[in-house]
Amino acid sequence: MEQEVVTASAPPAIPSAPVKWLVADTAALLKKYLLMTWRMPIWTFFGLIQPLLWLIIFGQLFKNLSRLPGFPEADYIQFLAPGIIVMTVLFGSSWSGVNLLRDLTFGIMEKLLVAPISRTAIVMSRLLHAGLTVVIQVFLLVGVAALLGAGFPRGMGLFWIWVAVLFLAIGFSAVSNALAMILKKEEPLVVMGNMLTLPLLFFSPALVPTDFMPGWMQMISRINPATYGVEAVRACYRGAFESFFWISMGVLTLFMLISVISAVSIFSQDRS
Amino acid sequence: MIQIEHLTKEYASSRKAVDDISFQVQSGEVFGFLGPNGAGKTTTIKILTTLLRPTSGTVRVAGYNVVENPLAVRMSFGYVGQQSGVDPAMTVRENLLLQGKLYHLPSSTLQERITFLLDLFDMKSAIDLWVGALSGGMKRKLDIATALIHQPKLLFLDEPTLGLDPQSRTDLWNYLRRLNREQGVTLFLTTHYLDEVDQLAHRVGILNHGKVQKIGTPDQLKDSLGADCIHLTFKQPLSEPVIAFFRQKDWIKEVIRQEKQIRLYLENGKGALPRVLQCVEEQGLTAETVVLTRPTFDDVFLKYTGKSFPDEDKKESDSSNWGSWGKKWNNDSGKNEWGKQWQKEGESGKEGNKEWPKKDSDAGGEWKNQWNQGGTTNTPSETPAKPEAPSEKKWPQGEWPQGGRGEWKKDQGWNKK
Numbered sequence: 271m272e273q274e275v276v277t278a279s280a281p282p283a284i285p286s287a288p289v290k291w292l293v294a295d296t297a298a299l300l301k302k303y304l305l306m307t308w309r310m311p312i313w314t315f316f317g318l319i320q321p322l323l324w325l326i327i328f329g330q331l332f333k334n335l336s337r338l339p340g341f342p343e344a345d346y347i348q349f350l351a352p353g354i355i356v357m358t359v360l361f362g363s364s365w366s367g368v369n370l371l372r373d374l375t376f377g378i379m380e381k382l383l384v385a386p387i388s389r390t391a392i393v394m395s396r397l398l399h400a401g402l403t404v405v406i407q408v409f410l411l412v413g414v415a416a417l418l419g420a421g422f423p424r425g426m427g428l429f430w431i432w433v434a435v436l437f438l439a440i441g442f443s444a445v446s447n448a449l450a451m452i453l454k455k456e457e458p459l460v461v462m463g464n465m466l467t468l469p470l471l472f473f474s475p476a477l478v479p480t481d482f483m484p485g486w487m488q489m490i491s492r493i494n495p496a497t498y499g500v501e502a503v504r505a506c507y508r509g510a511f512e513s514f515f516w517i518s519m520g521v522l523t524l525f526m527l528i529s530v531i532s533a534v535s536i537f538s539q540d541r542s
Numbered sequence: 543m544i545q546i547e548h549l550t551k552e553y554a555s556s557r558k559a560v561d562d563i564s565f566q567v568q569s570g571e572v573f574g575f576l577g578p579n580g581a582g583k584t585t586t587i588k589i590l591t592t593l594l595r596p597t598s599g600t601v602r603v604a605g606y607n608v609v610e611n612p613l614a615v616r617m618s619f620g621y622v623g624q625q626s627g628v629d630p631a632m633t634v635r636e637n638l639l640l641q642g643k644l645y646h647l648p649s650s651t652l653q654e655r656i657t658f659l660l661d662l663f664d665m666k667s668a669i670d671l672w673v674g675a676l677s678g679g680m681k682r683k684l685d686i687a688t689a690l691i692h693q694p695k696l697l698f699l700d701e702p703t704l705g706l707d708p709q710s711r712t713d714l715w716n717y718l719r720r721l722n723r724e725q726g727v728t729l730f731l732t733t734h735y736l737d738e739v740d741q742l743a744h745r746v747g748i749l750n751h752g753k754v755q756k757i758g759t760p761d762q763l764k765d766s767l768g769a770d771c772i773h774l775t776f777k778q779p780l781s782e783p784v785i786a787f788f789r790q791k792d793w794i795k796e797v798i799r800q801e802k803q804i805r806l807y808l809e810n811g812k813g814a815l816p817r818v819l820q821c822v823e824e825q826g827l828t829a830e831t832v833v834l835t836r837p838t839f840d841d842v843f844l845k846y847t848g849k850s851f852p853d854e855d856k857k858e859s860d861s862s863n864w865g866s867w868g869k870k871w872n873n874d875s876g877k878n879e880w881g882k883q884w885q886k887e888g889e890s891g892k893e894g895n896k897e898w899p900k901k902d903s904d905a906g907g908e909w910k911n912q913w914n915q916g917g918t919t920n921t922p923s924e925t926p927a928k929p930e931a932p933s934e935k936k937w938p939q940g941e942w943p944q945g946g947r948g949e950w951k952k953d954q955g956w957n958k959k
Binding site (some may be wrong): 294295306375382 | 616619621629643645
């Protein structure tokens with residue numbers, strides 16, 4: 271007994287997971303999640319139902335808004351489409367944390383956590399998956415919006431829409447995952463998700479131009495990441511890749527980085 | 543394989559889930575960790591598997607410190623959690639492949655391992671089935687197979703047979719024995735079934751309130767009590783002379799008193815019952831209820847946690863054949879009465895079910911408070927008794943039943959519901 275203690279007490283130390291593992295683990299898990307999405311494509315389409323309803327109903331309801339002096343677009347649907355794209359991102363990402371909790375409940379997460387894989391890979395694969403799912407949804411949404419008269423993004427617009435949407439989706443998914451780790455329960459997370467997504471949408475120029483908002487709402491909209499998502503997507507539709515577009519993209523990148531880093535650190539520290 | 547020294551785990555509420563425990567598990571051993579729900583079993587296993595950080599103390603797994611070297615520890619063990627960690631939306635093969643990739647196995651090794659493991663668990667035909675379509679027993683086997691993908695020498699199992707039907711349980715036990723014997727895998731399992739450690743473990747640790755109460759072989763633990771147990775309930779709390787009177791009888795191995803109730807542990811309880819009743823009359827007492835049962839985990843547990851009267855020099859092996867029976871913790875019934883239940887020999891008894899008194903009833907002695915503190919009062923637990931005392935060897939060497947059963951027919955006697 272004693273002997274074993276002595277001989278076993280000085281085994282070679284294994285340092286933290288090498289970087290190549292981070293990439294390999296992220297890829298392996300991402301592949302798994304994408305395979306699941308591929309096998310259950312119905313959920314991807316379900317996520318589109320609400321945005322489509324909004325696009326059609328809001329498009330009709332506020333049709334005459336574009337007649338107001340100072341309205342930036344000739345047609346309200348042209349104005350609305352980028353807003354609905356960002357809304358899809360918000361709604362889609364807010365479910366990411368719920369999936370995390372599902373994995374926690376079913377022991378799938380436990381099995382991952384006892385494996386010698388990088389904690390960052392566990393989080394990153396989830397976020398990338400959520401981002402890519404949203405990109406597919408947006409791809410479909412852009413097509414439907416074009417049929418409804420919103421027109422197509424100009425130039426490299428479609429590409430930049432995807433980039434903007436990917437960044438925003440990863441950022442919001444990270445927030446959702448971080449909240450999931452903090453709240454640890456599905457119900458409050460869903461409530462929080464609903465409580466956050468709608469205000470984020472209303473405090474952004476998704477439905478109404480910022481100029482039309484009262485001053486205090488304009489103030490809030492400036493610190494809302496969704497605002498910059500809407501502006502970036504809208505710039506893509508207009509083909510106006512000017513300084514404001516690049517500022518928006520910068521804000522989105524920053525938002526994504528901050529929320530991903532917080533999510534990863536919350537996740538890695540959760541061993542109390 | 544595992545060294546635990548002065549391990550303490552405190553949660554945020556400053557409740558000590560694990561309170562200064564120390565023990566070792568040797569290489570090649572099957573170690574059973576026994577305790578009621580909330581005793582700290584899962585907390586301990588989570589610390590051992592690096593899922594939780596200890597508050598204090600040193601824990602080494604496979605020679606590596608779990609805090610300083612979690613990655614090395616993770617590579618050294620396999621883990622089968624309470625819930626199935628396999629993904630129901632993937633096939634058996636996909637689950638194994640993914641698991642292998644997460645352990646960074648080269649693909650040729652991985653293919654070999656998958657073939658080997660599916661062979662070991664007789665699951666070759668299930669390779670392309672959806673996990674969601676597998677039976678509970680199959681899913682559990684897959685769980686274990688995935689945990690073994692990287693050929694660990696140590697396997698943690700957290701209540702591995704929870705929720706399995708009796709047949710699958712016996713099956714799983716056989717696979718686990720085989721794993722230990724043929725592959726030399728050290729098993730560390732937690733359970734709250736006495737028969738499970740009885741069947742599998744070389745050594746058992748009893749845990750309650752986050753403390754290890756006793757470590758020993760299953761035989762040692764059980765032999766410390768007699769073959770049978772008689773519970774007597776009276777109207778009034780018993781006086782000290784009465785207890786002393788019972789304790790004097792050389793045919794009673796152990797006496798445990800809880801206010802109005804008394805538990806007598808003895809060999810051949812059926813034969814002794816008239817004598818016991820006679821003694822009760824001699825003392826001028828009238829028993830309200832009398833129940834004859836087999837000592838179970840509760841009793842072993844009671845011995846090591848509650849009032850204990852060590853009297854271990856008399857040891858006999860009685861092989862009276864009892865049917866399985868269950869008990870139920872019941873909080874709904876306000877009645878504080880013990881049903882008079884006589885269990886007949888050989889009957890696979892559902893009639894063994896009885897209701898324990900309400901937790902806040904006045905019959906609550908020290909032992910019940912302990913269970914209450916452990917947060918287990920409302921939890922149904924079933925402890926089927928075992929027909930025969932196990933032989934010294936846990937299973938016959940060199941003989942391995944085909945298809946998982948066969949030699950183990952005797953298990954089936956009490957396996958039936």
